[in-house]
Amino acid sequence: MPSGTEAAVRPQSTSFNHAGHPTMARIISLTCAAAAATLPLLAGGCVQQDKYDNLLQVKRSLQEQLLTVTDERDGMQAQLSNRTQQLTAARGDIALLQERYEILGGELDQISLSNQTLAMQVSEMEIGPLPADVQAALARLASRYPDQITFDSSTGMLRFDSDLTFNSGKDQVKDGGSTSLNALATILDSPSAENFELVIMGHTDDVPVKFSRNQHPTNMHLSVHRAIAVRDVLVDSGIAADRVQVSGWGEYRPLVPNETGGTATNRRVEIYLTAPTESMASTVMPTDDATTATTVVIETDEPMK
Numbered sequence: 593m594p595s596g597t598e599a600a601v602r603p604q605s606t607s608f609n610h611a612g613h614p615t616m617a618r619i620i621s622l623t624c625a626a627a628a629a630t631l632p633l634l635a636g637g638c639v640q641q642d643k644y645d646n647l648l649q650v651k652r653s654l655q656e657q658l659l660t661v662t663d664e665r666d667g668m669q670a671q672l673s674n675r676t677q678q679l680t681a682a683r684g685d686i687a688l689l690q691e692r693y694e695i696l697g698g699e700l701d702q703i704s705l706s707n708q709t710l711a712m713q714v715s716e717m718e719i720g721p722l723p724a725d726v727q728a729a730l731a732r733l734a735s736r737y738p739d740q741i742t743f744d745s746s747t748g749m750l751r752f753d754s755d756l757t758f759n760s761g762k763d764q765v766k767d768g769g770s771t772s773l774n775a776l777a778t779i780l781d782s783p784s785a786e787n788f789e790l791v792i793m794g795h796t797d798d799v800p801v802k803f804s805r806n807q808h809p810t811n812m813h814l815s816v817h818r819a820i821a822v823r824d825v826l827v828d829s830g831i832a833a834d835r836v837q838v839s840g841w842g843e844y845r846p847l848v849p850n851e852t853g854g855t856a857t858n859r860r861v862e863i864y865l866t867a868p869t870e871s872m873a874s875t876v877m878p879t880d881d882a883t884t885a886t887t888v889v890i891e892t893d894e895p896m897k
Contacts, residue, residue: 708735721748722865723784730779737772747864748788750776754796754818754859761804763817765825773822776863777829788865790826794819794840797858798850815840822861 722730727745734743734750742751757769765773779785794815801808808814819838827833843850846858 721867722788726779726782726785726788726865729782729785730776733772733775733779736775740768740772748866750863752822752861752863753856754861755856757861758818758821761801761808761814763808763814763821765821769822770825773825774829777826777831780826780865781830785865787868788835789868790823790831790836791864791866792819792822792836792838793845793862793864794822794838795845795847795858795860795862796843797846797855798843799854810842812840812842815842818861822863 722745727748730743730750731745734741740753740756742753743749744751752769752772757765759766780788780790794817796811796815798811801811801814804814808817816838817840819840823836823838826836843858846855847860848855848857850858
């Protein structure tokens with residue numbers, strides 16, 4: 593009989609049939625045992641396969657995202673490169689335009705100088721009603737005060753901008769206006785111009801007088817009063833009073849259509865140089881032989897004031 597230790601370590605004996613083969617019960621028992629031992633291994637293999645499939649799917653998803661991001665990056669880099677090229681081209685265009693601007697500025701200065709020279713040459717020509725030296729002197733005066741004075745050599749007219757010569761609604765000549773009028777008086781007293789008479793005409797726009805109606809009830813009054821003020825400055829500067837006439841047209845002789853709120857172009861004082869007029873008319877009355885011819889002197893109406 594085997595000892596107890598041998599019985600504990602020795603495997604159970606396998607049942608055999610009479611032919612020496614294991615019995616069916618024993619086979620089933622061994623199959624179940626083998627299946628039981630293999631099942632955990634199979635279960636573990638299934639779990640690892642699922643994880644692998646999931647990781648593979650994540651990998652593919654990340655690869656697709658990487659491709660998308662890479663495409664977007666490449667597109668942005670292309671746009672950046674395009675913008676950089678455009679910026680470079682724009683800077684080049686700006687440099688060319690700046691160079692062209694400087695060239696045009698020089699050309700414009702040259703044209704302006706040529707125009708001034710041409711204007712002086714034209715003013716010295718024998719055109720219009722005034723002697724050449726008078727025209728040249730008046731043209732130079734207008735060029736000294738381009739914002740205040742306009743000279744028309746074809747009519748012998750000087751136009752003074754009222755906004756620069758007078759304050760709004762006033763008939764007192766500003767200091768700047770007095771300076772230019774004093775310079776004009778010097779020209780008008782020159783030997784070539786001293787025989788010309790002066791006609792001073794005041795003009796306004798159609799905005800009614802508001803704050804000085806006590807002194808100038810209407811625009812007609814204001815235009816005449818301003819003409820008188822210009823005449824007084826010239827007379828104070830040495831121009832003979834009997835050479836000067838004054839008149840005013842109010843708003844009735846605009847240079848341009850009046851606009852709402854006032855029209856500066858129409859607010860002006862114009863000075864015309866005209867040939868001397870006869871202040872007296874002499875008529876020889878018919879007589880018979882016994883009488884002596886008598887010269888009758890007829891005086892004209894009192895000059896405008």
